[in-house]
Amino acid sequence: MRTGTWLIGARGSVAVTSMIGALAIRAGLTAPTGCVLETPALRERVRPGIGDLVFGGHDVTSVPLEKKAAELAGSGVVPAALALAVKDDLAAVEQQVRPLPAAATQAETARAIAADLDRFRRDHGLDRVVVINVSTTEPVPPPHPAHASLQALRTALSGPQPGSLSGSLSGSQPGPQTGPRTGPPPGVEPVLPPSSLAAYAALSAGCPYVDFTPSTGARLPALDELAREQGLPYAGHDGKTGETLVKSVLAPMFAQRNLKVRTWSGINLLGGGDGANLARPGANAAKSASKQRVLPETLGYLPQGETRIDYLEDLGDFKTAWDLVTFEGFLGTGMRMEFTWHGCDSALAAPLVLDLARLTAAAHRAGRSGPLPELAFFFKDPLGEVPHGLAGQWQTLCDLVTDLATALGQEPTP
Amino acid sequence: MRTGTWLIGARGSVAVTSMIGALAIRAGLTAPTGCVLETPALRERVRPGIGDLVFGGHDVTSVPLEKKAAELAGSGVVPAALALAVKDDLAAVEQQVRPLPAAATQAETARAIAADLDRFRRDHGLDRVVVINVSTTEPVPPPHPAHASLQALRTALSGPQPGSLSGSLSGSQPGPQTGPRTGPPPGVEPVLPPSSLAAYAALSAGCPYVDFTPSTGARLPALDELAREQGLPYAGHDGKTGETLVKSVLAPMFAQRNLKVRTWSGINLLGGGDGANLARPGANAAKSASKQRVLPETLGYLPQGETRIDYLEDLGDFKTAWDLVTFEGFLGTGMRMEFTWHGCDSALAAPLVLDLARLTAAAHRAGRSGPLPELAFFFKDPLGEVPHGLAGQWQTLCDLVTDLATALGQEPTP
Amino acid sequence: MRTGTWLIGARGSVAVTSMIGALAIRAGLTAPTGCVLETPALRERVRPGIGDLVFGGHDVTSVPLEKKAAELAGSGVVPAALALAVKDDLAAVEQQVRPLPAAATQAETARAIAADLDRFRRDHGLDRVVVINVSTTEPVPPPHPAHASLQALRTALSGPQPGSLSGSLSGSQPGPQTGPRTGPPPGVEPVLPPSSLAAYAALSAGCPYVDFTPSTGARLPALDELAREQGLPYAGHDGKTGETLVKSVLAPMFAQRNLKVRTWSGINLLGGGDGANLARPGANAAKSASKQRVLPETLGYLPQGETRIDYLEDLGDFKTAWDLVTFEGFLGTGMRMEFTWHGCDSALAAPLVLDLARLTAAAHRAGRSGPLPELAFFFKDPLGEVPHGLAGQWQTLCDLVTDLATALGQEPTP
Amino acid sequence: MRTGTWLIGARGSVAVTSMIGALAIRAGLTAPTGCVLETPALRERVRPGIGDLVFGGHDVTSVPLEKKAAELAGSGVVPAALALAVKDDLAAVEQQVRPLPAAATQAETARAIAADLDRFRRDHGLDRVVVINVSTTEPVPPPHPAHASLQALRTALSGPQPGSLSGSLSGSQPGPQTGPRTGPPPGVEPVLPPSSLAAYAALSAGCPYVDFTPSTGARLPALDELAREQGLPYAGHDGKTGETLVKSVLAPMFAQRNLKVRTWSGINLLGGGDGANLARPGANAAKSASKQRVLPETLGYLPQGETRIDYLEDLGDFKTAWDLVTFEGFLGTGMRMEFTWHGCDSALAAPLVLDLARLTAAAHRAGRSGPLPELAFFFKDPLGEVPHGLAGQWQTLCDLVTDLATALGQEPTP
Ligand SMILES: NC(=O)c1ccc[n+]([C@@H]2O[C@H](COP(=O)([O-])OP(=O)(O)OC[C@H]3O[C@@H](n4cnc5c(N)ncnc54)[C@H](O)[C@@H]3O)[C@@H](O)[C@H]2O)c1
Ligand SMILES: NC(=O)c1ccc[n+]([C@@H]2O[C@H](COP(=O)([O-])OP(=O)(O)OC[C@H]3O[C@@H](n4cnc5c(N)ncnc54)[C@H](O)[C@@H]3O)[C@@H](O)[C@H]2O)c1
Ligand SMILES: NC(=O)c1ccc[n+]([C@@H]2O[C@H](COP(=O)([O-])OP(=O)(O)OC[C@H]3O[C@@H](n4cnc5c(N)ncnc54)[C@H](O)[C@@H]3O)[C@@H](O)[C@H]2O)c1
Ligand SMILES: NC(=O)c1ccc[n+]([C@@H]2O[C@H](COP(=O)([O-])OP(=O)(O)OC[C@H]3O[C@@H](n4cnc5c(N)ncnc54)[C@H](O)[C@@H]3O)[C@@H](O)[C@H]2O)c1
Ligand code: NA
Ligand code: NA
Incomplete structure (x- = not known):
């Protein structure tokens, strides 16, 4: 074995x-x-x-x-x-x-x-x-x-x-x-x-x-x-280790509750070797594309908003991601949720x-x-x-x- | 019909x-x-x-x-x-x-x-x-x-x-x-x-x-x-309309990923008639008890922390809940997540x-x-x-x- | 008069x-x-x-x-x-x-x-x-x-x-x-x-x-x-109406307390006519430059990090800004602060x-x-x-x- | 000397x-x-x-x-x-x-x-x-x-x-x-x-x-x-080392800008020896009283809201404080700010x-x-x-x- x-x-x-x-x-x-x-x-x-x-x-x-x-x-x-x-x-x-x-x-x-x-x-x-x-x-x-x-x-x-x-x-x-x-x-x-x-x-x-x-x-x-x-x-x-992991449980929650997500924006601040590489446009684009897929797949539509990745050497191996979700409920009432994820990627x-x-x-x-x-x-x-x-x-x-x-x-x- | x-x-x-x-x-x-x-x-x-x-x-x-x-x-x-x-x-x-x-x-x-x-x-x-x-x-x-x-x-x-x-x-x-x-x-x-x-x-x-x-x-x-x-x-x-709803998707996520939740604390700030009533200790206790059940049931253990409810008349019918989750990952590394939910309860x-x-x-x-x-x-x-x-x-x-x-x-x- | x-x-x-x-x-x-x-x-x-x-x-x-x-x-x-x-x-x-x-x-x-x-x-x-x-x-x-x-x-x-x-x-x-x-x-x-x-x-x-x-x-x-x-x-x-206003009181606080700011990153999500215009690169650059000046002027050095501006039509006239500040205290201990500002710009x-x-x-x-x-x-x-x-x-x-x-x-x- | x-x-x-x-x-x-x-x-x-x-x-x-x-x-x-x-x-x-x-x-x-x-x-x-x-x-x-x-x-x-x-x-x-x-x-x-x-x-x-x-x-x-x-x-x-420090710069900002603070609520989650002691009602009351004074002194009035202190052994020597401030601007428009402070008290x-x-x-x-x-x-x-x-x-x-x-x-x- x-x-x-x-x-x-x-x-x-x-x-x-x-x-x-x-x-x-x-x-x-x-x-x-x-x-x-x-x-x-x-x-x-x-x-x-x-x-x-x-x-x-x-x-x-x-x-x-x-x-x-x-x-x-x-x-x-x-x-x-x-x-x-x-x-x-x-x-x-x-x-x-x-x-x-x-x-x-x-x-x-x-x-x-x-x-x-x-x-x-x-x-x-x-x-x-x-x-x-x-x-x-x-x-x-x-x-x-x-x-x-x-x-x-x-x-x-x-x-x-x-x-x-x-x-x-x-x-x-x-x-x-x-x-x-x-x-x-x-x-x-x-x-x-x-x-x-x-x-x-x-x-x-x-x-x-x-x-x-x-x-x-x-x-x-x-x-x-x-x-x-x-x-x-x-x-x-x-x-799937951080922000996308959280998205993959929150997005179905909004879908199942029939709450309409208007915007979903995120920013990932990270250091480390991976961060240094992702600061290069080509790699960044590859990663960002990968991160957004969960939303249309679970919601059935793509809300406004982007996921950004910024490299900050001083953050070291820890990453902080922040997401803002704005959504619409019964009778069009606007509501919002935000989360911060502070994780060690490795x-x-x-x-x-x-x-x-x-x-x-x-x-x-x-x-x-x-x-x-x-x-x-x-x-x-x-x-x-x-x-x-x-x-x-x-x-x-x-x-x-x-x-x-x-x-x-x-x-x-x- | x-x-x-x-x-x-x-x-x-x-x-x-x-x-x-x-x-x-x-x-x-x-x-x-x-x-x-x-x-x-x-x-x-x-x-x-x-x-x-x-x-x-x-x-x-x-x-x-x-x-x-x-x-x-x-x-x-x-x-x-x-x-x-x-x-x-x-x-x-x-x-x-x-x-x-x-x-x-x-x-x-x-x-x-x-x-x-x-x-x-x-x-x-x-x-x-x-x-x-x-x-x-x-x-x-x-x-x-x-x-x-x-x-x-x-x-x-x-x-x-x-x-x-x-x-x-x-x-x-x-x-x-x-x-x-x-x-x-x-x-x-x-x-x-x-x-x-x-x-x-x-x-x-x-x-x-x-x-x-x-x-x-x-x-x-x-x-x-x-x-x-x-x-x-x-x-x-x-x-189940707010903080507990979110808990009911996040807690299984931590459990399935085998991440150990150390503390989960929350505070709910709300106004409105419901808020005024929940400011009374008896009702508050009934509600708080109801809110915490999801954690032991989905995690298999009860992390440290409490869920508080505070009444602020000036918030009107909107409620803001904030939760902090600290958890432990591979090799004991400490990490954290927080979320803010700003919803209209009614x-x-x-x-x-x-x-x-x-x-x-x-x-x-x-x-x-x-x-x-x-x-x-x-x-x-x-x-x-x-x-x-x-x-x-x-x-x-x-x-x-x-x-x-x-x-x-x-x-x-x- | x-x-x-x-x-x-x-x-x-x-x-x-x-x-x-x-x-x-x-x-x-x-x-x-x-x-x-x-x-x-x-x-x-x-x-x-x-x-x-x-x-x-x-x-x-x-x-x-x-x-x-x-x-x-x-x-x-x-x-x-x-x-x-x-x-x-x-x-x-x-x-x-x-x-x-x-x-x-x-x-x-x-x-x-x-x-x-x-x-x-x-x-x-x-x-x-x-x-x-x-x-x-x-x-x-x-x-x-x-x-x-x-x-x-x-x-x-x-x-x-x-x-x-x-x-x-x-x-x-x-x-x-x-x-x-x-x-x-x-x-x-x-x-x-x-x-x-x-x-x-x-x-x-x-x-x-x-x-x-x-x-x-x-x-x-x-x-x-x-x-x-x-x-x-x-x-x-x-x-000066939002994120920069807050920066102009927080940055002096860190300076006066001799806490070393390592990174300061921000993202501004906004809709409205101003937002639509700021989504255009030229205007965005002019505004971002204007927003960052307060940090070197009050801290005496420029910490890592950028201030981003993203346009989301669906946010309307309200703007949400999120900032993450990481700083170093006594004996090099790492600490952090984040804030969310949700304001109506007009x-x-x-x-x-x-x-x-x-x-x-x-x-x-x-x-x-x-x-x-x-x-x-x-x-x-x-x-x-x-x-x-x-x-x-x-x-x-x-x-x-x-x-x-x-x-x-x-x-x-x- | x-x-x-x-x-x-x-x-x-x-x-x-x-x-x-x-x-x-x-x-x-x-x-x-x-x-x-x-x-x-x-x-x-x-x-x-x-x-x-x-x-x-x-x-x-x-x-x-x-x-x-x-x-x-x-x-x-x-x-x-x-x-x-x-x-x-x-x-x-x-x-x-x-x-x-x-x-x-x-x-x-x-x-x-x-x-x-x-x-x-x-x-x-x-x-x-x-x-x-x-x-x-x-x-x-x-x-x-x-x-x-x-x-x-x-x-x-x-x-x-x-x-x-x-x-x-x-x-x-x-x-x-x-x-x-x-x-x-x-x-x-x-x-x-x-x-x-x-x-x-x-x-x-x-x-x-x-x-x-x-x-x-x-x-x-x-x-x-x-x-x-x-x-x-x-x-x-x-x-004055954490939440109150931040309050002492934010409250004057609201006052000087003539923005009316409606509510200011805070929760402090802390471990350590100090936390264990502050979990005892007498000490907690002494500390909470001390923490709130800055608001009426700088704003000229006391907004709704309380500052809570909760002890969570598992947080160790680090403290997380979260504050929500709701305020009113021109023509009564409601706005909000929240901050999280994650510091090492000692x-x-x-x-x-x-x-x-x-x-x-x-x-x-x-x-x-x-x-x-x-x-x-x-x-x-x-x-x-x-x-x-x-x-x-x-x-x-x-x-x-x-x-x-x-x-x-x-x-x-x-
Ligand atoms: N850590 C996470 O949470 C996470 C999540 C998803 C994906 N990933 C991906 O995992 C990868 C590794 O992340 P990391 O933090 O360990 O990065 P890292 O920079 O620390 O390590 C990458 C290693 O790959 C080596 N390398 C570069 N090009 C190579 C090549 N052509 N062949 C063989 N080795 C090569 C580098 O020398 C380096 O040692 C990255 O692509 C990252 O995007 C990481
Ligand atoms: N809004 C939410 O998200 C939510 C979620 C879960 C549970 N709830 C519960 O729903 C209930 C209603 O919430 P709300 O915001 O409408 O509160 P509310 O204060 O606006 O309305 C409660 C109504 O019940 C009436 N009432 C009081 N005692 C009564 C009695 N004995 N018999 C008949 N009527 C009586 C009151 O006069 C009032 O009109 C609360 O118990 C609340 O805890 C609300
Ligand atoms: N709202 C804030 O908090 C804030 C803070 C700082 C600066 N500003 C600046 O104030 C300005 C106005 O913001 P707004 O939200 O009212 O934007 P807006 O898009 O609602 O209004 C701008 C107006 O300017 C007009 N305009 C465009 N070009 C013109 C020209 N050459 N001559 C005369 N009028 C012209 C447009 O037709 C429009 O009516 C923006 O430049 C914005 O960056 C706003
Ligand atoms: N760390 C901060 O940011 C901060 C800010 C403001 C105030 N304080 C205050 O500083 C004090 C110390 O905080 P800490 O984190 O070091 O707490 P700690 O529990 O680690 O230390 C307190 C020490 O005081 C000793 N002690 C208890 N009663 C005593 C007595 N009667 N005479 C002499 N010693 C006694 C204890 O044995 C212990 O060693 C606390 O009162 C705390 O509220 C701390
Ligand atoms: Na936050
Ligand atoms: Na927040």
Whole structure:
């Protein structure tokens, strides 16, 4: 039941918080607060358990995990004592984090990524490896004809056109982290954005793929074809951890009470690495689009108002979001609601990463392939035709857990 | 299909807003915003429709409906133009609002109430009359042995012990509205508080009873017995219109995400007649108790914190509630959320009164008797073993609507 | 003591609210709430009084004042009964509102404006006329060499280069209200933006000039020269009515307590005509710049964060602003404060317009010429080297009132 | 220039935060953020400096300072590294903290307190010792005839009537900390509450006295007489650190703008030792009274609304206060403002304790005796006829600093 959890962006805040948390929970040092599969309703029903997860990953930076852990402790995301207590275990994970490969063509890069995944599985005797993207959000890539079919994609990736995993990201404007530059000459876009190349490599290597970011990931016809061909499930997009989570319960409330929402405006103030990246227009647009979807889907119409994201370095890893909702009641009476959410994004995201690794592994084991719309509960911008209210998503998740347990023969977690 | 809606407290804010709204909707002057049975999911599925409702009621004050309507227009609850447009129709309702009877014994008072209900039904050729309590919240009454069985109750009510409908309310401390005083000598509590005497009279007269307030109403073993004996449904308690409504979606969100709520504190600032009454300690205690129930029921534990209610005359009919929730996430990280709700209580309550009249009438028609736990969606303190999260309550309500439609043969609304 | 108050933008929300208010106060129908000169500290010390003000003005729209008054009543800015009560007086003001002149050159346009001012003064036997700009905020105009001296300006205005009052405003992107188009060919900017041409015309006609908007107005060396030459005072910029007002008391509090403000972010959500205009990038930039100045001036440094302005038509004439301040205390402890301001902008601005008319008239009468920095209390972006904390501005204002009273011989208000 | 700072309640949160901070600032380990005398306007103008302060004090608990320091570090009030860095210096202070004396009569207790003060002064060769009360807030004591004159007080304290320092506090309901019980039999109130006995002892020993709590302290005619007789200054009451601080700038803003405040309601949610004590009705009442005074004093009238204080253990040393202000503007338009303050009370209070020690010492040195109303800036409930707006208090403070510098001959801080 040992299950690999391969994180793209393994040296980032979400990744390292997930690792520290899993190690500390396994060591019995802390409770699995925030882990959905550990609520009374779902506890002990999904295998692998948190203790079965084995971590590795890719990143474009080489900042040691230990240094990142110290930073997270310094900014209050992780208790300093806990970071210290799992120091040795984290050093072992450090051995499994590799620089993101970069070759002359995207096809070669993908092969190098897949080789890393194979080696990880073999070296640790893992039943399976789930690849989860928790790297920097990319801008929406330009459309490319090769996205439409697997055959066209294979040709395009291997063809003469040069490609580099990080090309798209670092192409026009240098971001906070830049990957190796061996790709296309400036101005030429690679066939796949980094997240999709990672998905391509993962699926090619027989690994399910989950995208926790708003990036493209496996969300292309060619990659869906690949997943089904390989009999692999995939999931996404964009972990739902703050303002959108709250929206996904408030919007259904207004709808069910037949209260007409006139305006819904929000502002998200955040620091941290994710914030720095989201201050870049391309990434910001990708994220904002992802955040607004819940309203029309649950209300049946789009109220006036926008969701803004502002970066304030001094806020550190905590985020403050404020939303104002104005609505109309009986006989047109105007009313209003506002809320402030003050959360630690990495602490909200990390336990969901553990849940997603476990659920996707179990789905794979149960023979599921293609998208996993039942995981909509975890995402801002879920795949497929799914409920967008949190309650409906919760029900769907509970049903999935039951189905998987049945399919897998209900063995007790060891 | 003409259905009587008899309001206890017929001259109050909620009652008069309901009447004006129903008349305006019937006249096609306004949309049924806020009416749950008019959401796309439930529209046209429950008969009677809003236009089938015929209003009457009891009150202890004699302020004319027209005067109250002008007050509501002045304070922004009802558009002045709308109040004007339904003036004549409201004058017709005025004829059906009678002073609350008060006799030497509670048994006689109950008979007088029932006689008023009978006359209303006969005079208007109504299929049935639903009695809904929207009068001033009472303090919790002292327990009485006669509450335990119908036989004991009948004996106690008719016996020599004097009783008066408004005795309990006006007994110790004079409230904003005081009923007629023919009851027991000061200090002697009547057998039933006013809301329960109204329920007793309604059920005796063959009318379903709904309590929109936190008062005792039909919530006594003796009255449950009476309802079943008479084959009548009843429902309650305490319309869920503001802070508790929001709690009923946020608390499940925290629970499903396995986030540990440490504290949940709230303060409700309100004016209006209801506010003035809730400033009295007895009523305040009854309401506060009703408001807190949702947390332990949905979280599985009771976080620290209290819900306060403060009366500020200058706020008028609008209420501002503020809640602070502190919670703990992954690895113990502390986070917080706060919300402000600024609503017009009467505008939030009135459309629910129309929904409840329609649903209870349909349930009666379909042969339901005893409590209607499926109406939990509408109440802060619902009857029976029911979900306390709004989503579960919504599902239960949708199921009820489907069941009633099946039972009643799906005739289209006229 | 009869004093003309000539409003540029006389048919706008602020203008019409000022007029209705002044008429209603003069008629004894309402109290002068919001008028600074009517606080206990300053009451009866400045002449002219509110009752001495006589209104007229220019606008580019021809929507009747009565129609605007009805709109303001409909949206809750002005009580409907009050609007009705001053109907006849407002009809008299209507006669004094003229279309903004537009001629072949800016010099001619200015002469036409001045002629309107002269006629107004003569027709009503006014002691003096104060011109106040409450028209749509303009984008910041491009610099022009003729702004530097009066002589250069006169040459440029009369020279062959064509100019039009509304050219700058309507040049690139058509705004909500567009003025007459007789000016320069598209792409050629006029010498002066509309607000400065109005200031030029006013000062030329012997009238003090006040700018209640962030537009350029009299804030050019050439116009300062003109004001001094004419012995006329001028004042501005940008009425301080909401978020910036609050900032101007909170920022000094943090400074005096030696608490280090790390971030200060704000968002303003507003509807109305002003909001529609501020949604246009040029005007938005002008306003945002004006709003942020208070922080560096009072704190001594600029904290991280921005002030955003979003237009939401559905909010109507009310504005909601939310600000988040994070700060550092003793030993580096992080703390935070947030506030929500929900105000009616026109109701906040209108009484200040009355105050400014009275104070500027009194300053003129007392022989003041050039900028009036002592009016900083009223503005977001005040002229001159002045305190930026509200308390210092208040003190300066009180001192000015005392000086003027002394200079003018303390006559009691009639 | 070495100046004793003797803290009553020396083992509490405020006291220990003050000590750690002063030691860390003296060692150059941190900046004096939050210290008013270190703002650019006042820097280097008052001697003694922070580095001149020598700490000692009384407490009824014996929890070591080091343990309290660890607690403060654990709850985020003090950085752990800083607490560690001043460990040795704090151990030296530990030697100067003595158990609160308790003798058979209050006169004897006072003599024992004074003896401790004398010894402290002598042992350290201090120029003077300022006594500051930062102990648990007491309930308001019952009036006693001996409070009216020094002579009556002396007689009453020494007379046969038994008295105990902690009697009043611990009399009726046992508090979180209880002092030694040698006093009057249960039910008999001592002549002076603990804070006043401390003031009596301090003044008798030639030490200025400052009360940072809402307790009675030196605020009795008899003690004022004693202070003047001894030529000693005293100051108080109740450090202004959160909600009231904000009120003291917002209320003048509303007043100066002539906006009519209709309601002002607040709720303070706090944990910590102070919170636990304020949950007791007597102390809560004393504190709430102190908090509301600013409104009538600055507005000229008392708006509707109350300030509530609720204890929530789980909030720890941080406090969240929420205030709602509803106000009326021009033509009666209703508007609203709300704010949330999330502060660390001890971090806000501690630097003020340092400021007060320095200012009171300088005032003593300059020959001031009796109340120091110029310190109103620091207090919720200041002594004397003083401005209640923060800006006026700031001006008064700046003037005092200038006066003291002049009187003391402007020597530069060493
Ligand atoms: N924290 C949340 O609540 C949350 C919620 C939803 C989505 N997300 C998304 O999760 C992602 C991670 O967030 P974070 O706070 O950990 O950000 P972070 O900046 O701390 O970490 C991102 C990591 O990705 C690495 N990286 C960048 N490009 C890469 C590439 N091409 N391949 C491999 N690694 C690469 C970076 O070097 C960095 O270590 C972001 O995209 C964010 O939008 C986070
Ligand atoms: N508005 C809401 O959002 C809401 C939500 C839940 C519950 N409620 C409850 O609904 C009730 C009505 O609220 P409201 O705002 O209309 O109050 P209200 O004070 O305007 O009206 C109450 C009416 O009841 C009458 N009354 C008092 N005692 C009576 C008696 N014994 N018999 C008959 N009439 C009597 C009064 O004279 C008054 O006309 C309250 O109990 C309130 O707590 C309201
Ligand atoms: N309301 C406030 O609190 C406040 C505060 C500070 C500044 N201001 C400024 O006051 C101004 C007026 O605000 P409002 O809410 O009344 O806006 P509004 O849109 O209701 O009114 C503006 C009026 O100006 C007229 N106008 C446009 N261009 C003109 C021109 N060239 N000459 C003459 N008239 C012209 C328009 O036709 C309109 O009638 C705005 O610039 C606004 O930014 C308002
Ligand atoms: N922190 C703030 O922002 C703030 C603001 C204004 C006033 N205050 C007041 O300052 C005081 C201290 O607050 P804290 O948070 O440090 O509280 P705390 O509970 O942490 O400390 C109080 C200390 O006083 C001691 N004590 C109790 N009775 C005593 C007595 N009779 N003699 C000597 N010591 C005694 C206790 O043992 C304890 O160590 C409180 O009265 C509080 O109301 C605090
Ligand atoms: Na808030
Ligand atoms: Na708020």
